[in-house]
Amino acid sequence: MAKNYLQAGEFVTVLAPAALASGDPVLVGAIFGVVQFDADSGDEVELARRGIFDLPKTTGQAWTAGVKVYWDATNSLVTTTASGNTLIGAATAARVAGDTTGTVLLDGTIR
Template sequence: MKNQTQKGDAVTVVAPAGGMVSGNGYLFGSMFGIAAETVAAGVSTTLWLVGCYTLPKNSAEAWTFGALIYWDPVTNGGQCTITPGTLKKIGVATAAASNPSPTGNVRLNGVFTS
């Protein structure tokens, strides 16, 4: 197909101030993804929009399989939560996570609906 510019499961972004760290989550407007590599600010890199990842979470929450997951870019430098508020929905939990626990497993939805 001659009009496809990228496959779409990942996109190229320019790292923001402070750069990006491989495996960390980043929000670009309404687009959330996981950094493919560690780069300095201003460097083009890959942002994965779909897939399953272990991410930092609100340790005081207990997650159930399939729970909607939201990204809080402010708390602890960025973490996942099940409390929506005004946060962006990023995916669903792919495993239960206990309270307390520092991480949870998330499948990114690749769709930016909120």
């Protein structure tokens, strides 16, 4: 292993941009992840950048498995609308328009 290797990057520690609770999805700059423990604004917090999570979704949208999903930072929801939003992964299961959560595969890619 290279002498400058630090970690795998599945989890990353950042400063919380606001008060966050375990399980909250958050975008910090270009890094999207799911909060692993509660943190106050400005505290260090660990984000999971990869994995499959149930996340809050935009109602009124039906999802199919494999559809690309994006983070709508304005509304703090996952959406299938690309314009103005950040690509975070893909849905792993179909959801009907009325569902408030969706199952999302985060691949950890910075976009």
